[in-house]
Amino acid sequence: MPYFDAASSLPLHPVARQALLAALDEGWADPARLHREGRRARLLLDAAREAAAEAVGCRPDELVFTPSGTRSLHTGVAGALAGRRRAGRALVVSAVEHSAVLHAAEAHEAGGGTVVRVPVDRTGRVDAAAFGAALRGSGSPEGGTALACLQSANHEVGTEQPVEEVAGICAEAGVPLLVDAAQSLAWGPVPGRWSLLAASAHKWGGPGGVGLLAVRKGVRFAPPAPVDERESGRSPGFADLPAIVAAAASLRAVRAEADAEAARLRTLVDRVRAQVPALVPDVEVVGDPVRRLPHVVTFSCLYVDGEALLHALDRAGFSVSSGSSCTSSTLIPSHVLRAMGVLSEGNVRVSLPPGTAESDVDAFLAVLPEAVREVRAQLRAPAGADGESGGEGGAAAGGEAGGxxxxxxxxxxxxxxxxxxxxxxxxxxxxxxxxxxxxxxxxxxxxxxxxxxxxxxxxxxxxxxxxxxxxxxxxxxxxxxx
Amino acid sequence: MPYFDAASSLPLHPVARQALLAALDEGWADPARLHREGRRARLLLDAAREAAAEAVGCRPDELVFTPSGTRSLHTGVAGALAGRRRAGRALVVSAVEHSAVLHAAEAHEAGGGTVVRVPVDRTGRVDAAAFGAALRGSGSPEGGTALACLQSANHEVGTEQPVEEVAGICAEAGVPLLVDAAQSLAWGPVPGRWSLLAASAHKWGGPGGVGLLAVRKGVRFAPPAPVDERESGRSPGFADLPAIVAAAASLRAVRAEADAEAARLRTLVDRVRAQVPALVPDVEVVGDPVRRLPHVVTFSCLYVDGEALLHALDRAGFSVSSGSSCTSSTLIPSHVLRAMGVLSEGNVRVSLPPGTAESDVDAFLAVLPEAVREVRAQLRAPAGADGESGGEGGAAAGGEAGGxxxxxxxxxxxxxxxxxxxxxxxxxxxxxxxxxxxxxxxxxxxxxxxxxxxxxxxxxxxxxxxxxxxxxxxxxxxxxxx
Structure with a gap:
């Protein structure tokens, strides 16, 4: 049963499972304790930190483990803003950041700070020059920009952001850049002079409950209270050490295969991008066709209820996700699709896990047209691009409307x-x-x-x-x- | 090799391990997703919540999973204080709460709130009437008491607190009581009319990285921002679902054996409490001798360096912990020992895991006197209670001191x-x-x-x-x- 929701969460990588099982016997004690069980746990933790730091491209003492990518982003944003309070109270983010960044930004606003949301183009990409202008232009009466946040690649449409270029602009402006690398870290380190970086292990086949937060030496950082002595005072509480060990091990493992697997998945995604509009009338494929994650493709289908399509695909054996309003608890379309200004109805994100078979992608392409047709028929949608008018007119009514x-x-x-x-x-x-x-x-x-x-x-x-x-x-x- | 630091962390319970392994295959997807993998994960999460809520003695919709007991306490304290802001800004805590509560209290003070720390007697116990008086007496110019916190039992000396009585007093005063049940939840539910409860799975043989936070219906609660849609908006981020499943399973398992095991360990602890002062001169056994956790006993040894004694016991094969200043990164004795006003040097906490063999306790009692003697000899300490003066006077000097x-x-x-x-x-x-x-x-x-x-x-x-x-x-x- 093909699972095409890798951008949401991946099954445990075999290496992660092996590392987890191996660490269960030695990784349960408190690494802060002086006794032998504590020292063994500490050795495991230190080794995991070394491995993860190497994959991130930072020093081990710059990296802490948190309970999730979301918590990494919350702590990273709050800590950097507090550490840079003297420099100003403005936060610059792209409009298509993960909700964890946007929620942290809202908390900053609620606390009296200002937030500048840099728009994206129709592919979901920010313009580096516009981002730089926002950095410089966001000076409030209380001072300038304290922090900028930019994802390495978008989680809904796969579009890569110009992170390296923006990092250079930020460095020149003296503003730290926090990169949300959740979607891309499995494929390679984030290039450029970033200051903070956050990521999440279950996106690369590690366990849930493990986030990474890197803060470069020299970056002013004041983690939100309360804290304790763990993880350099940046992530309080007793962590799940076997999960951390598994997270680090699987990151190394996926990296070893990243280049080959990226090339393979990119070909499969190219096929989906080309075939879907050919097979299904009235479809908009969204996101940058070239500068994108290798494994993600997103499209929207006119006259389609996203939730109904998800269920139809689920019945056909395919697990995908959607940014349509009907699949959201708040009944509004995903903020990413809104920022891009693209069609949101009948939205489907296909994100392929490593190892996805070509035949599964072909099976999906074989099933999709009928699934869409079915949903459209249930909705008595007009027929497709051929111009035939479908249904019998439905609820359409002439005459003057009230209100x-x-x-x-x-x-x-x-x-x-x-x-x-x-x-x-x-x-x-x-x-x-x-x-x-x-x-x-x-x-x-x-x-x-x-x-x-x-x-x-x-x-x-x-x-x-x-x-x-x-x-x-x-x-x-x-x-x-x- | 006997591990006597159960109050710090326990190895994974066999039932937890089994549940963890079983959940790895079905518990990796996002339980918020609509596809079959998401639905399966949701079923596991719901079942774990039911089981944990039953053990806590609350409704499933009152219970959320957090990344640790520490985070449960941080969120519980901050959320209840914010929810009750109109009632007042005073927080009443015992002086011997876990540092997570005290850190949250300090954060409250830093934000302009007031904190009343109720003292304990020499056994580490608060007086319920004094606690009640603090509730009523802590009204600040901004109003009354927003929240009270009391642990069910102390983590360093094992003394049980009069939680049921205090919960009644709080209920009558209309002040919610948050109970830190980390050390006692394995042994049974917390009695009384408490409002919030926090606990930590690795204290009962569950994995690290799983905390519980119960908030009774009707308790005003405003979780600290940023939040997301997970866990009723009370614990953001993607959790480690297999760990949650294992935590719930092991709580049920330890509860099934709790009464019998408590009685057995209580006998072993009684033996330690009686034997240590008989075998080792100049020892103070601390904590309440009767109203205490079944598995914890703590004593302090005059003229002994706690860290050196820990290492000596470690070499002899016994893992214990200590509240002595020399074992703390801040070089001050534990706040619990300070609040009790008892000897802090040469402090040793022995906390027995379930299943501890009688012979291991006897072996510890056989080894301890020589370990203490060794450390005292290295320090050229005076001899024990027999009154002989040891060493050759050392650095002692007569005459007037400067300063x-x-x-x-x-x-x-x-x-x-x-x-x-x-x-x-x-x-x-x-x-x-x-x-x-x-x-x-x-x-x-x-x-x-x-x-x-x-x-x-x-x-x-x-x-x-x-x-x-x-x-x-x-x-x-x-x-x-x-």
């Missing part, structure tokens, strides 16, 4: 569709069903209060060649072009 | 000993060597800048029947009585 916010836009609209109270992708489906009812040049007013519409209505317009005239509150105006 | 702080006390002293710059237990040894040189009723002035002297000089006086006249800065005055 004061619609009044301005509604005056000019030839047709109004009220999709309020309906969830993604229904509003876009209802829009698609009526667009042919207005003459070319005529407009449709779509009323939709699902947050996903904000992303998906303009994306639909671009994909279908209609003109997106803008939104006013929950009212979207579209001009028929084709 | 302005000594001037006042020094005027009356018949003899001054300058032990400044010397570490525990040397100052007390030097004091013991000269006491016979002054006539009965005469005084000795001891100059000692080692923090341990503050505890050990009065303790020595009490043990040897001399009169402790008090300290002024680093100058201690003692009157010869015998």
């Amino acid at each position: 004061p916010e619609a009044a301005d836009l509604g005056r000019e609209a030839a047709l109004t569709v009220d999709s309020r109270g309906k969830r993604c992708p229904i509003p876009v489906i209802e829009l698609a069903k009526v667009i042919d009812r207005v003459p070319v040049g005529g407009t449709v007013l779509l009323l939709a209060d699902d947050e996903a519409a904000r992303l998906d209505v303009p994306a639909w317009c671009e994909m279908r060649g209609h003109e997106y005239l803008g939104a006013h509150g929950h009212a979207y105006r579209v001009r028929r072009s084709a | 302005p702080e000594a001037a006042d006390l020094g005027r009356e002293a018949a003899l001054t000993v300058d032990s400044r710059g010397k570490r525990c237990p040397i100052p007390v040894i030097e004091l013991a060597k000269v006491i016979d040189r002054v006539p009965v009723g005469g005084t000795v002035l001891l100059l000692a800048d080692d923090e341990a002297a503050r505890l050990d000089v009065p303790a020595w006086c009490e043990m040897r029947g001399h009169e402790y006249l008090g300290a002024h800065g680093h100058a201690y005055r003692v009157r010869r009585s015998a």
